Amino acid sequence: MKLANGIFLGALAVCAIAIGARSLPASALPTHRVNVEAVLGVEQLDGKVSKYPRSLSEYGFFLDAAGREPDARVIPYELNTPLYSDGADKLRYIFLPEGATMTDTGEGGLLDLPVGSAIIKTFAFGGGEDQHYIETRLLLHRADGWLALPYKWNEEQTEAKLALVGARMELTRPDGETISYQVPNKNQCKQCHVKHDVVTPIGPKSRNLSRGWLAAQASAGRIEALPAIHDTVPQWEGRAHNSDKEALARGYLDVNCAHCHQPGGSASNSGLDLRWEQKDTYAVGIRKPPVAAGRGAGGHKVSIAPGDPDASILLYRMSSTEPGVAMPELGRSTNDDDGIAAIRAWIESMEASS
Numbered sequence: 538m539k540l541a542n543g544i545f546l547g548a549l550a551v552c553a554i555a556i557g558a559r560s561l562p563a564s565a566l567p568t569h570r571v572n573v574e575a576v577l578g579v580e581q582l583d584g585k586v587s588k589y590p591r592s593l594s595e596y597g598f599f600l601d602a603a604g605r606e607p608d609a610r611v612i613p614y615e616l617n618t619p620l621y622s623d624g625a626d627k628l629r630y631i632f633l634p635e636g637a638t639m640t641d642t643g644e645g646g647l648l649d650l651p652v653g654s655a656i657i658k659t660f661a662f663g664g665g666e667d668q669h670y671i672e673t674r675l676l677l678h679r680a681d682g683w684l685a686l687p688y689k690w691n692e693e694q695t696e697a698k699l700a701l702v703g704a705r706m707e708l709t710r711p712d713g714e715t716i717s718y719q720v721p722n723k724n725q726c727k728q729c730h731v732k733h734d735v736v737t738p739i740g741p742k743s744r745n746l747s748r749g750w751l752a753a754q755a756s757a758g759r760i761e762a763l764p765a766i767h768d769t770v771p772q773w774e775g776r777a778h779n780s781d782k783e784a785l786a787r788g789y790l791d792v793n794c795a796h797c798h799q800p801g802g803s804a805s806n807s808g809l810d811l812r813w814e815q816k817d818t819y820a821v822g823i824r825k826p827p828v829a830a831g832r833g834a835g836g837h838k839v840s841i842a843p844g845d846p847d848a849s850i851l852l853y854r855m856s857s858t859e860p861g862v863a864m865p866e867l868g869r870s871t872n873d874d875d876g877i878a879a880i881r882a883w884i885e886s887m888e889a890s891s
Contacts, residue, residue: 571608572597573634576655576677578684593673593688593697598632598657602696604670610635611657612759616745618773618788621873622660623716625671630657631741638761639754644814645744645766647737654678656738663711671708672720673697676730676738683736685726717870725867733801744813745770745792770813776879786883787813787821789876793865809840822851823887833862843887852880 574581575596578588590596593604600606607613611630619627633639634653642649650656656676663669670690677684688697689704703722709715730736743751743764751767754760770788771779779785791813797804798811808828810820819825822840827833827850835853842848854864855877863869 569600569608570597571610571632573653576632576634576679577653578677578679589686589699589701591699593675596655596675598630598655603694604659604673604690604697608632612754614741614746614750616740616792617747617768617770618745618792620740620792621869621876623718623869623871624710624712625660625662625718626664626668628659628661629740631655632657633759638759640761641743641764643764643766645764645769646742647739648741648743648746648760648764650678650738650741652678652680656740658740662708667711670694670697671706671718672700672704674721674726676736683730683738685730685736686723687720687726689720714871719868719870721867729796729803729867731803732796732799739796742770743767745788776875782879782883782886785879789879790821793873793876797865833864835862841884841887844885844889846881846884849884852877852884855880 572581572595575587575590578586580586587595593599594602598604598608598611600608607630611632614629614631616629631639631650632655634651637651637653639651640649655678657673658675659673660671661668662671672690673688675686675688677686687700687703689700690697700720701723703725704720706718706720707715708718730739744766746767748763748768751760751763755763770791771781771784773785773788776785790811795811795813796802798807798809799805799815800810806828808820808825809822810817811822815821823843825840826838827840833854834850837848837850837853839848840850846852851864854862856872857863858870858872860866
């Protein structure tokens with residue numbers, strides 16, 4: 538937007554005063570800033586209010602429009618065990634407003650992020666110069682709660698535009714497999730992020746974050762104190778050297794399934810509770826019959842049949858891509874062979890009499 542005495546460039550808030558600008562020292566010129574007003578959905582510096590900003594660049598989370606260089610207050614993070622999304626890589630970030638801190642909610646659960654925060658997750662395939670961004674999903678913490686918005690990257694990789702209705706595209710992964718990739722629409726984002734009818738984050742739990750990252754945030758004053766429970770969910774990348782089959786499987790189910798399969802989740806009517814902290818084996822699904830035995834059960838009688846993965850509904854649904862059978866039902870069009878193998882190994886390790 539052009540102003541009388543300068544220019545306002547979206548969320549970058551770059552204003553160069555036309556009269557005498559060249560005579561100003563560099564330190565006197567405004568620097569890059571994250572557009573906190575866009576995060577909050579309130580009046581911005583240009584006087585406009587945008588509840589749903591049309592492009593990712595409007596937020597100013599990144600120094601470049603291509604989304605490769607995060608602002609200093611946009612903090613990268615990784616999960617020990619990540620969500621499977623058709624094999625896409627994830628670039629995850631947390632934005633905290635100036636002076637704000639994260640709070641440990643206890644028991645290894647979600648970090649509490651204050652109003653004005655954002656969780657940013659970009660989905661990509663390939664690496665290095667061949668890395669191709671597909672979409673970026675935002676969770677924005679506004680005064681009235683969390684808002685989930687998806688943004689789809691253009692083919693030129695120069696910008697990501699709001700995709701309220703989602704998108705479906707054919708793409709070829711680096712392994713050569715052609716897949717039908719889905720960018721979720723706004724309502725589908727809510728389906729996974731709703732708990733007790735309230736949109737909530739599901740990723741940054743202290744149990745699934747490394748001690749090193751959490752300690753660095755505490756040292757930088759971004760979190761009040763190092764959470765007592767951290768790093769308990771196993772490192773998925775190191776699974777080949779981890780003999781604890783139960784921990785690997787439970788960590789995988791916690792990340793990939795428990796956001797729906799828990800009390801208050803969108804699939805709470807199944808009676809399954811696949812959260813990491815659940816100790817009741819029946820609630821986890823061991824010898825538990827389905828609440829409603831439809832075709833999704835595949836003729837099997839229990840969610841998990843100890844010692845018999847091929848008689849287990851849970852593994853049957855994980856191994857399917859058929860609509861109405863496949864679980865998770867959103868976020869994938871392909872099977873996660875590594876995840877299936879981990880669940881199979883865990884079930885096989887159970888005593889049939891357990």
